[in-house]
Structures are given as structure tokens and as C-alpha cells.
Amino acid sequence: MASAFAILIGLQLVGEVLRQTLHLPLPGPLIGMALLTIVLVARGSAGAAGEHAVPSPLRQAANGLIANMGLLFVPAGVGIIAELGVLRREWVPILAGLLISTLLGLAVTGLVMHHVSRVVGAGHRRAPEVPAE
Amino acid sequence: MDHVLQAVWQPLGLTPLPWLTVTIAAYVLGQMVQRFCKNAPFANPVLIAILVVSGLLEATGTPYARYFAGAQFIQFLLGPATVALAVPLALNLKHVQRSFPGVGLALLSGSLTSALSGVAVVAWLGGGRAAAFSMAPKAVTTPIALSLSQEIGGVPALTAALAIAGGIIAAIVGRTMLRWLRVDDWRAHGLAAGVAGSGIAASQVAPLNGLAAAFAALGIGLNGLLTAAIVPLLAMLWPQ
Numbered sequence: 270m271a272s273a274f275a276i277l278i279g280l281q282l283v284g285e286v287l288r289q290t291l292h293l294p295l296p297g298p299l300i301g302m303a304l305l306t307i308v309l310v311a312r313g314s315a316g317a318a319g320e321h322a323v324p325s326p327l328r329q330a331a332n333g334l335i336a337n338m339g340l341l342f343v344p345a346g347v348g349i350i351a352e353l354g355v356l357r358r359e360w361v362p363i364l365a366g367l368l369i370s371t372l373l374g375l376a377v378t379g380l381v382m383h384h385v386s387r388v389v390g391a392g393h394r395r396a397p398e399v400p401a402e
Numbered sequence: 403m404d405h406v407l408q409a410v411w412q413p414l415g416l417t418p419l420p421w422l423t424v425t426i427a428a429y430v431l432g433q434m435v436q437r438f439c440k441n442a443p444f445a446n447p448v449l450i451a452i453l454v455v456s457g458l459l460e461a462t463g464t465p466y467a468r469y470f471a472g473a474q475f476i477q478f479l480l481g482p483a484t485v486a487l488a489v490p491l492a493l494n495l496k497h498v499q500r501s502f503p504g505v506g507l508a509l510l511s512g513s514l515t516s517a518l519s520g521v522a523v524v525a526w527l528g529g530g531r532a533a534a535f536s537m538a539p540k541a542v543t544t545p546i547a548l549s550l551s552q553e554i555g556g557v558p559a560l561t562a563a564l565a566i567a568g569g570i571i572a573a574i575v576g577r578t579m580l581r582w583l584r585v586d587d588w589r590a591h592g593l594a595a596g597v598a599g600s601g602i603a604a605s606q607v608a609p610l611n612g613l614a615a616a617f618a619a620l621g622i623g624l625n626g627l628l629t630a631a632i633v634p635l636l637a638m639l640w641p642q
Contacts, residue, residue, distance in 0.1 A: 378511070
């Protein structure tokens with residue numbers, strides 16, 4: 270567990286340092302995510318097959334964080350309620366724009382991904398009707 | 403009675419623990435409500451927790467800054483959690499490589515649709531340029547959205563609010579709407595959540611399926627890059 274957190278936080282730090290020194294347009298954690306993906310994939314092709322490419326403490330820590338990722342957005346979300354004042358002006362166009370652009374973005378991304386993947390003929394992975402918890 | 407409460411509350415209020423506990427408890431309550439409502443989309447634990455905590459802040463007259471002094475420890479974990487998305491991404495690399503044409507096209511069309519329709523609807527309904535360009539970058543991960551908003555003449559605080567509200571909307575309606583559109587593919591569900599709703603929507607699909615988590619991570623990362631290229635061009639078409 271400690272080793273996994275050292276990896277995750279260490280790579281976030283490396284990402285942050287790279288962002289500042291190279292003036293990259295991406296936030297530090299996303300650069301860290303890209304770096305960890307590269308490392309894990311390199312381990313995978315260096316012989317650690319399949320699941321073993323990811324050390325099991327890291328897999329457990331990652332699963333735990335991802336399973337509860339919603340919680341991590343609560344403090345920032347409370348902040349927007351505290352600052353609803355910015356929404357008061359022009360709230361009709363803002364609310365309509367937010368709803369419509371979010372729904373369209375979801376629908377277009379999902380539909381294009383689904384149909385292009387089917388045409389290209391990649392393995393079809395079904396999403397079950399009821400979310401499995 | 404009030405004096406007793408004040409005496410107990412005030413020293414405690416100085417430490418981060420009370421609001422930290424309240425935030426986690428509110429989220430657990432949200433999960434219980436979600437389970438009780440048989441995973442009904444509107445029973446979103448993030449939304450429930452935000453409403454409960456906001457209500458408590460209002461009722462106790464606590465300023466947000468004091469709340470955040472405790473809650474920042476939760477927000478801090480967003481960094482390592484984002485890095486952790488590399489794990490499902492690496493485990494599902496074969497699927498990601500195989501669906502590259504789909505990912506590229508879906509990303510390009512979804513990202514453009516989201517940014518353009520946001521600006522167009524705000525302008526069409528009479529909103530100003532600042533409101534329109536606070537909307538344009540709202541689908542990407544918050545740190546990118548904030549710096550883009552500033553660059554193109556939006557209001558960063560408004561963009562932050564829209565990014566979170568949009569993420570919650572995408573988390574609530576995403577799976578239902580995509581199933582209604584007969585999209586029954588975890589890759590498409592994950593990518594759409596990452597592109598249209600960033601981290602919050604991803605946090606809803608990622609725990610359900612590893613493949614969805616991988617494509618959500620991909621969507622967040624690539625959409626950040628693409629939007630950072632598109633939105634400044636869009637801003638040039640509508641000069642200040």
C-alpha cells in the first residue's frame with residue numbers, strides 16, 4: 270500500500286515538475302497518468318504478462334481510489350454552491366448551454382465510438398443493462 | 403444549551419477532522435440513498451453529498467474557506483486518483499490500440515460538438531461573450547478548463563462551476579441516455595463520460611468496468627489536449 274502511494278504521488282510530482290519546466294499545457298496528474306501508463310506497458314512487453322504487468326499493491330490502491338473517485342469531487346462541488354452568485358446573471362442561456370452541450374457531447378462521442386468500432390470490427394464489449402457494483 | 407454547543411464546537415472547528423468526517427459521511431449517505439433507490443440515476447452520491455454538506459454549512463454559518471481547510475485533504479487525493487487511472491488504461495491497452503480509429507473520430511466529433519454547441523446556445527439565447535467562453539472549455543478536466551477560460555476571455559470561477567455541474571449532469575444522465583441511443587459498448591460509455599463529463603462522470607462509470615475506466619481515462623487526457631487546441635481558435639472567430 271505504501272509503495273503504491275509512493276508511486277502514485279511520486280509520478281504526480283514528476284508530472285508537476287515536467288509541466289513547469291517544459292511549460293506543458295497539461296496538468297501534472299495527467300502527465301503522471303501518461304508516464305505510469307508508459308511504465309506499466311513497458312513492463313508488460315518486457316515479459317511480465319497480462320495482469321502481472323501491474324504489481325498487485327498498485328492494482329489494489331488504484332482500484333480503491335477509482336472506486337471512490339466521486340467522493341474526491343465533493344469539496345470542489347460544495348464550492349460552486351457557495352459561489353452561485355456568478356450564475357445569477359444570464360442564468361437562462363448559461364443553464365441551457367450547459368445542459369444542451371453536455372448532452373450533445375455525450376451522445377455524439379458515444380454514438381461515433383460505438384458505430385465506428387463496429388464498422389472497424391474490433392471486439393464488441395457489451396455493457397450490461399444493470400450496472401454491476 | 404447554545405453555550406455548551408459553542409464550547410464543544412469551537413475548539414473542534416479549528417481542526418480539520420469535523421468537516422472531513424462530515425464530507426465522507428455525506429458521501430456514504432449518498433451511496434446508501436443510491437442503493438435504496440436501486441441505482442436510479444438521479445440518486446447520484448456526489449450530488450447528494452454536495453447538497454447535504456452545503457446545507458450544513460448554511461445551517462451552521464460556516465464560511466467555505468473554513469470548510470475547505472478540512473476538506474482539502476480529500477481533494478488532494480484527486481491527484482493520485484488521476485495518476486491511478488493509468489492502471490486500467492495499461493491493463494486494457496490491447497482494446498485501446500484496436501479501437502484507435504473509433505477513439506480518434508469520436509473524440510474529434512464529441513469535443514467539437516461540446517465546445518461549439520455550448521458557445522452557440524449561450525449566444526443564441528442572448529448571453530454575452532464572457533458567458534459563452536466560460537462555457538466553451540467546461541468539459542475538460544478542471545485545471546485545463548480554468549487556464550483556457552482565462553486565456554480566451556471567460557470567467558474562470560464560472561468555468562469551474564460549469565465544469566463540475568456539467569460533470570454531474572453527465573454522470574446522472576450519461577448511462578441512461580447512451581443505452582436509450584442503443585449504445586451498449588463499455589468503450590463508448592467510458593469515452594463519452596471522459597470527453598463530455600471529465601472526472602466526475604468518469605468516477606461514475608470507472609468503478610463499474612475496467613474497460614470503461616480505461617476509455618474514460620483516455621477521454622479525459624485526449625480531450626484536454628484537443629480542447630486546448632480548438633477553443634482558442636474558436637475565440638478568434640468572436641473577437642472581444
